[in-house]
Amino acid sequence: MSNGIWILHTQFGEIGTSSPSAGRSLTHECGHWFNLRHTWGNSNNPGLASNCNEDDLVSDTPLCLGSSGGCPVNSAGCGPIANVQNYMDYSLSCQSMFTQGQVQRMRQAATSSVGGRNNLWTPQNLLATGAGGTMYLCEAEFTADKRAICAGESIQFTDLSFNVVNGWNWSFPGGSPTTSTAQNPLVNYSTPGIYEVTLNATDGAASNSETKTAYIRVLPASGELPFLETFEGFTTLTNIAEWEVNNESGNGFQLETTTGHTGTKCAKVQNFDQQSGFTDELVGMPLDLSNVSQLTMSFRYAYKRRNTSDDDWLRVSVSNNCGDSWAVRKTLHGAQISSQVFSSSYKPTTQAEWITVHMTNITNTYWVDNFRYKFAFEGGNGNNIYLDNINVYAAAPSDNLIVGLDEPTALTEFTLFPNPADEELTVQFSLPNAQNLEIVIMDVSGKVLQSHSIQGNEGLNQVFVATEGFSSGLYFLEARGAGVSKSSNFVVR
Structure with a gap:
C-alpha cells in the first residue's frame, strides 16, 4: 500500500491488545493523512524549547512545546495555554478535538489532487474502482429531533434514507398521524408510553424498511412531592416509565440487585471495564414543583x-421545559467525587461507604410543573459508581432522606424490626405522654397501603403490623400524632 494508513493492533482502540492511552492513535494518523502537522510543528519531538519557534501552519492552534502523555491542561510553555486536548498532540489521556482551522486544512487536502486525496470522491475514481455508476436504494434510515417528550408535544422526524429515494411510508403507533407519506413528518404524541417507529422507503422499483423499537418515549404525568427513589421495586431500568437510560456506546446505568444503601438495589454504571469518554445518563420522570x-x-x-490519575465525572443537571434544555447544578470530579482509591472493580459493602449530597441551588426558575433532572456519568478510565436514595422534597436538607418531612423529636426511640421483615413488623417508640396515634404504611410512590389508629401510652410502646401480604420491596411507615411524627423505611423480603 503506497497511500494509506498502517496501524498496529496494539494501537487500535482501547480494548483487547490495545490500551486506553492508544485509543486515539488512528484519529491522530488520519489527521496526518489529511495534511496536519503535530500541534508543536513538523517533527516527532515534543517538549523541546525550540518548538516555540515552529508552526503547524494552522492559525487557531497556539504555539506550544508539545506534551508526551497524560493531560497537562495547564501547560503554557510558549505563552498561551496549549491545546493539549487536540488530536495532533501526544497528550494521549484527553485527545478529543480538532480546531476549525485544522478542519479547513483537512478539507483543502481532501479536495486537492496533489496528494491524491481527492480520489476519495471524484466521479472518475469512483467509477474506476466500482463505486460509481447507477445509484440504487441501499437503506431506509431516519432520525428524530427528540426521543423523549412530555405528553402533547410533537417530534420532527427526518428521512436519512439513501440513495435516490422517491417514496416514504411511515408508521407511528401512539402518534398523530399514525401514518404518513411525507418525507419529513411532524408527529404529535398525547399518550404516555414507549413507541416504535417504522419507515418504508422506496425508489420506485425496490423498497427497504427500518423499524426502531422503543424509539420514542412519551413521559408519564408529572409526579408529586415528596419524591423518593430507592430502586427496590424494579427488576430492570430498561424501557420503564420511571427512568430513561441514555447510553450511546457505553455500558449505561443498570439495576444493581445485590447492594444498595437502603435494601439490596440501586443504579450502577459498570465503568471499570468500559472505554473512556463515554457519557451515561439516568434521567428522571417529570415532577410538579409549581407549588x-x-x-x-x-x-x-x-x-x-x-x-x-483517572478522569471520571458525575454531573447533575435540571430542566424547566421537560428536558428540552438542561443546566448543570452539581459537578463531582477527581478528589471531589472520592479521595479513596480501589484498584479493582469497586462495589460498596457497608453503608459507611455511601456519600450523601444535598442540592439547594435549584432555584425558583425551575419550580415548574414539568421539572426534570438527570445524572450524567462520564467515564475516564476510573471505577464503577452507584446511586441510591434519590430524593426531591419541599423542605430543608435532611440526612434521613425518607420523604422530606420536618419531623418533631417528641416521639423517640423509634425503630422498626426485624428489617427486612417477613410476615410481621414490630414498630417500637417512646412517648412523653399517652395519646392517640395513626400508623400509616406507604409504598415508594407515597400511596397509602395501611392505616391503623392506636392508643399510645407514656413510655415505651410496641405495635405489631402484619406484612405477610406485601410484595417484596421497600415501604415507608409513619407514626402520626398530635404534635409528634416520625417515619422510617423497611424492606419486605
Whole structure:
C-alpha cells in the first residue's frame, strides 16, 4: 500500500491488545493523512524549547512545546495555554478535538489532487474502482429531533434514507398521524408510553424498511412531592416509565440487585471495564414543583477512584421545559467525587461507604410543573459508581432522606424490626405522654397501603403490623400524632 494508513493492533482502540492511552492513535494518523502537522510543528519531538519557534501552519492552534502523555491542561510553555486536548498532540489521556482551522486544512487536502486525496470522491475514481455508476436504494434510515417528550408535544422526524429515494411510508403507533407519506413528518404524541417507529422507503422499483423499537418515549404525568427513589421495586431500568437510560456506546446505568444503601438495589454504571469518554445518563420522570416555596434534591452515591490519575465525572443537571434544555447544578470530579482509591472493580459493602449530597441551588426558575433532572456519568478510565436514595422534597436538607418531612423529636426511640421483615413488623417508640396515634404504611410512590389508629401510652410502646401480604420491596411507615411524627423505611423480603 503506497497511500494509506498502517496501524498496529496494539494501537487500535482501547480494548483487547490495545490500551486506553492508544485509543486515539488512528484519529491522530488520519489527521496526518489529511495534511496536519503535530500541534508543536513538523517533527516527532515534543517538549523541546525550540518548538516555540515552529508552526503547524494552522492559525487557531497556539504555539506550544508539545506534551508526551497524560493531560497537562495547564501547560503554557510558549505563552498561551496549549491545546493539549487536540488530536495532533501526544497528550494521549484527553485527545478529543480538532480546531476549525485544522478542519479547513483537512478539507483543502481532501479536495486537492496533489496528494491524491481527492480520489476519495471524484466521479472518475469512483467509477474506476466500482463505486460509481447507477445509484440504487441501499437503506431506509431516519432520525428524530427528540426521543423523549412530555405528553402533547410533537417530534420532527427526518428521512436519512439513501440513495435516490422517491417514496416514504411511515408508521407511528401512539402518534398523530399514525401514518404518513411525507418525507419529513411532524408527529404529535398525547399518550404516555414507549413507541416504535417504522419507515418504508422506496425508489420506485425496490423498497427497504427500518423499524426502531422503543424509539420514542412519551413521559408519564408529572409526579408529586415528596419524591423518593430507592430502586427496590424494579427488576430492570430498561424501557420503564420511571427512568430513561441514555447510553450511546457505553455500558449505561443498570439495576444493581445485590447492594444498595437502603435494601439490596440501586443504579450502577459498570465503568471499570468500559472505554473512556463515554457519557451515561439516568434521567428522571417529570415532577410538579409549581407549588413549592423551598426545594432540596438529595441523593447518595458510592464510588472509589481506580487510581489518582483517572478522569471520571458525575454531573447533575435540571430542566424547566421537560428536558428540552438542561443546566448543570452539581459537578463531582477527581478528589471531589472520592479521595479513596480501589484498584479493582469497586462495589460498596457497608453503608459507611455511601456519600450523601444535598442540592439547594435549584432555584425558583425551575419550580415548574414539568421539572426534570438527570445524572450524567462520564467515564475516564476510573471505577464503577452507584446511586441510591434519590430524593426531591419541599423542605430543608435532611440526612434521613425518607420523604422530606420536618419531623418533631417528641416521639423517640423509634425503630422498626426485624428489617427486612417477613410476615410481621414490630414498630417500637417512646412517648412523653399517652395519646392517640395513626400508623400509616406507604409504598415508594407515597400511596397509602395501611392505616391503623392506636392508643399510645407514656413510655415505651410496641405495635405489631402484619406484612405477610406485601410484595417484596421497600415501604415507608409513619407514626402520626398530635404534635409528634416520625417515619422510617423497611424492606419486605
